[in-house]
Amino acid sequence: MRNRSQRFARKAVKVDHAQNMIMRHVLKLGCEFTSIESCLHRRISKPLFAKECMPHFRRSGLDGYAVLSEEALFATPQNPTCLRVIDEVPAGYTSSKQVLPGTAIRIMTGSAVPDGADAVIMFEQTEEYQEEGEISIRIKHKVSHGQNIAKVGDEITSGQLLIGSGSRIGPGQIAVLASMGYEEVPVFRRPVVGVLTTGSELISVGDPLQPGRIRNSNTYMLAAQIEQYGGLAIRVGTAPDDRDEVARTIYNALETCDMLIVSGGVSVGDYDVMADFFTTMSGNDMKLLFNKIAMRPGSPTSATVINSKLVFGLSGNPGACFVGFELFVRPVLLAMQGIESPDKQHIQAIITNDYDKGCPHDRYIRGQMTLSNEQVKVSVLEKNNSSMLISIQDANCIIMIPAGSKGIAAGQQVAVIPLPYETTMY
Amino acid sequence: MRNRSQRFARKAVKVDHAQNMIMRHVLKLGCEFTSIESCLHRRISKPLFAKECMPHFRRSGLDGYAVLSEEALFATPQNPTCLRVIDEVPAGYTSSKQVLPGTAIRIMTGSAVPDGADAVIMFEQTEEYQEEGEISIRIKHKVSHGQNIAKVGDEITSGQLLIGSGSRIGPGQIAVLASMGYEEVPVFRRPVVGVLTTGSELISVGDPLQPGRIRNSNTYMLAAQIEQYGGLAIRVGTAPDDRDEVARTIYNALETCDMLIVSGGVSVGDYDVMADFFTTMSGNDMKLLFNKIAMRPGSPTSATVINSKLVFGLSGNPGACFVGFELFVRPVLLAMQGIESPDKQHIQAIITNDYDKGCPHDRYIRGQMTLSNEQVKVSVLEKNNSSMLISIQDANCIIMIPAGSKGIAAGQQVAVIPLPYETTMY
Incomplete structure (x- = not known):
């Protein structure tokens, strides 16, 4: 009966317990330097502190004249202050002259104030x-001390934290890095994640359909999810239908990968070779974390640690595979890149449609979150079965439907996990 | 007086009028094919329709036995239905046998139902x-017609729209593409956008600071914004401080770029060469759209069309440059890649702090949006001056403060434009 009893006897753990177990095995990654031109979306590997003030000189906020304020404190159109212009300073240059009583210096936005x-x-x-061949100005408005001058350190003071460790680099971080002189940027090495697929029903993307067969989509979907969270996906291929050969494939892959994801083969079917692998193999170098989770979809989701590296067994059903990745693999990828508590990213939303499928376990379904009239709303996407993939493209969150016999009614509050896949927002 | 009067005499247009003018000059881009392995975050260039049903065969939803339901409609533990198992089918294979009365076929999740x-x-x-050397099963629960079978086309029917034109490709789109056999994916060509910086005060990122000088950060920030929205950034360099030389640089760049962004030099300073360029140059091949906008920051923001290609003049102040890009360049980049109405992406939020700076024009400031307890909240970031860049990294939205003498008070509703730069969410 092919280990059948062992497969059915698995002990289910709670989702947060599974997450906590996984997080104890996050591999610490080294860091590397990348050029400022190629650092977009990488993650900073150590807190960066300012070595200089910004501005590092007294900077003019606009195009005009540098003056002594006390000379024009009470200037009016009837009683203007007249000053002789003794120099002019393009931005990037400094004046060798000093502004003395009766004089002004013409300066540009961004220039150093003389x-x-x-x-x-x-x-x-x-x-x-x-006047007498010289240029002068008439000031008809009162001038106050410090007006239109950015003081040294107004924006950034030397020593202050610029960017925290784990920050994802976007345009704003790049502006800080450039202005502070970081030609090379310290970032975490990208986690290398292998993707292995099981299933004799799978054919290649380029193949014509055959009776009973489907094209492999999980490999590509998982690779995209890995890249979305900063990882480098390695396609390990399709696993053979034999436990020992699968084990060899997995051990081989772990020589070059920091982590491995296997999709499919974790359920109770006769050919579910991953279920055998997770359930029956153990030893000094391999420690099973769990092989069943009290959730829908994806209850046979499994994880083991081999030579300190995590190996995940996700459902082969695309919907369950997608959700399993977001719940269990994403936090690890983010933690490898310096994010603290990456598994606590849920928010509250109002659900806009009924979901009346009761379930003895928490259910994680694909949803579409919209921000409308100050409110966070979420709707359950159609075609949400674990075997279905068509709705994944419209999902920008996962909705958690708590265990219970009744499901949840429109208008109630639900917890959702936002995802970075755009749908209605750009 | 160096064209000074012309610079001051510019006529300001409203933000939405400026956006509308720009959108009339969106360059239509061609499309190209990219492999499914490298299509993440590209945009689909034509609507894709299903050529096949999914599933394309009657698919089993779980591991079990294919039966005739009428034989076990009333099965109970006391009155079980007994059937002889005549075949077993791994996923990916089909049975040559037929399920006849009194028989069942063992099948796996994803198998074709015999x-x-x-x-x-x-x-x-x-x-x-x-029994008599043959395997049989005893069914003790009632079975209903169609149970655990996905019908042909349950998920996708042949001919239905799979992915619309302009859709950004994420893991969900990739799953659809792979399962539908798209090894090569039709996507819009990436818009090539040149970035040119002006300003004699600028030094390179790797240079040590000098009196009155600052490092060039806008080039890198703009390149990151361009890439965020699917463009390819080309660094054209730093422009000379001469109108005709700048013109030559711009015309040269437009031979290889679809669009050009120049930062700096648009204001009223003596060396604001871009202001000269936009204000005084015109001809058959060049048409000024606007050179002043009724807004803060970035009122001197300018745009012209040269040989059907847009050239933007953004403020050199980093904060204003960032906002100017998001308001005026982003919609163009998205429209070039098939997004309709990309400039209408604002939502409503509750502002959590007072902003009491009145302004005769609408003001666009950097904000941080949070989703908390079903509500969309937004706070004004500190260090929000147009000359400041340190707050850009924390901005995940732009808040629109309407023109008025009073600013806006905490608790009021404001319009915000969400940005795709993560801060509190991943």
Whole structure:
């Protein structure tokens, strides 16, 4: 009866217990340097602190004249202050002259404010005129001390934290890195994740359909999920239908991968070779974490640790495979790249349709979250069965339907896990 | 006075009018094919319709026995139905036999249901026994017609829309593409966007600071924004401080780029060469769209069309540059890749802090949106001046503060434009 009894006798663990067990085996990754041109979406591997102030000089906020404020504190159109323009400074240059009483220096946005001056007045509030062959200005508005000058360190003070470890690098981080001189950026090495598929029913994407066969889609879907969270996906191929050959394939893959995901073969079927693998193999170098989870879909989801590396067995059903990845693999990938508590990312939303399928276990279904009129709303996507994949593309969250006989009614609050796959937002 | 009067005489247009003008000049891009392995985050260039049903055969939803339901409609533990097992079918294979009265065929999850059978009963609800050297099963639960069988086309019917044009490819789209046999995926060509920076105050990222000088950060920030929205950024370099030389640089760049962004030099300063360029140059091949917008920050934001290609002049101030990109360049990039109405992506949120800076024009400031207890909340980030860049990394939205003398108070509703840069969510 092919280990059948062992397969049925598995002990289910709770979702958060499974997550906690997994998180104890997160591999610490080294870090590396990447050029600022190629660091988008990588994760910073150590907290970066400012070595300089920004601005590092007194900077003019606009195009105008650097003046002594006390000379024009009470300037009005009737009683203007007149000053001789003694120099002009393009941005990027500094004046060798000092602003003394009776004088002004013409400066540009971003220029260093010359010594002596303590205020900048904008062009639009002055009038230029010529006197004795020299250019002067008439100031008709009162000027206050410090006006239009960014002080040294106004934006960033030397020593302050710029970017925390684990931060995902976007345009804003890149602007900070560039302005602070990071040509090379310290980032976590990308986790290398192998993807192995099982199932004699699988044919290649390029193959024409055959009776009883389907094209392999989990490999590509999982690779995309891995890349979305910063990993490098390695396609290990399709596993043979033999437990020992599968074991060899897995051990081989782990020589080059930091982690391995196997989809399919974890259930109670006769050819569910992964179920055999997880359930019956153990030893000094291999430790089973769990081979059943109290949830739907994906209850046979399994995980083991081989030579300190995590191996996941996800359902071969595409819907269950997708959800299993987000619940169990995503937190590991993020933790490998410096994110603390990556498994606590749920929020509350109002569900907009009934879901009346009761279930003795928590159910994790694909949902579409919308932000409308200040409210977070979520709807259950159609075609949500574990075997179905068509709705995954519209999912930007996973909705948790708590265990119970009744499901949940429209208008109730539900916990959802947001996903980074855009649907209605860009 | 260096065209000073012309610069001050610019006519401001409203933000939505500027967006509408720009959208009339979106360049239509061709499409290309990319392999399914490398299509993540690209955009589908034409609607894809199903050529096959899914499943394309009657598929078993679990591991069990294919039976005739009418034989076990009333099966109970006291009155079980007994059937002889005449074949077993691994997933991917089909049985040459037919399920006839008194018989059953053992099948696996995903297997084709053999002819004759109209229901599948799970292993767990049967008992195997041997009789006269043959394997039989005892069914103790009632079986209903169609149970555990996915009908042909249950998930996808031939001819239905699979993925719409412009859809961004994520794991869900990839699963659909793979299962439907798309080894090569039709996607829009990536828009090639040149980035040119002006400003004699700029030094390279690797250079040590000098008095009055700052490192160029806008080039890298803009390149990251371009890539975020599917574009290919080309760094054109730093423009000379001469109008005609800048013009030559721009015309050269447009030979290889679909669009060009210039940062800096658009204001009223003496060396604001881009202001000159936009304001004074025109001809058969160049048409100014606008050179001033009624908004803060970034009021001198400009756009022109040269030989049917858009050239944007964004503020050199990093905060204003960032916002200007999101408001005016992002919609164009998305429209080039098939998104309809990409400039209408605002939602409503509750602001959590006062913003009491009145302004005669609408103000667009960096915000952080959080989803908490079913509510969409947004807070104004500190260090939000147009010259500041440190807060950009924490911005996952732009808050629109309407024109008025009072700003806006905590608890009020504001319109926000969500951005795809993660902060609190992954």
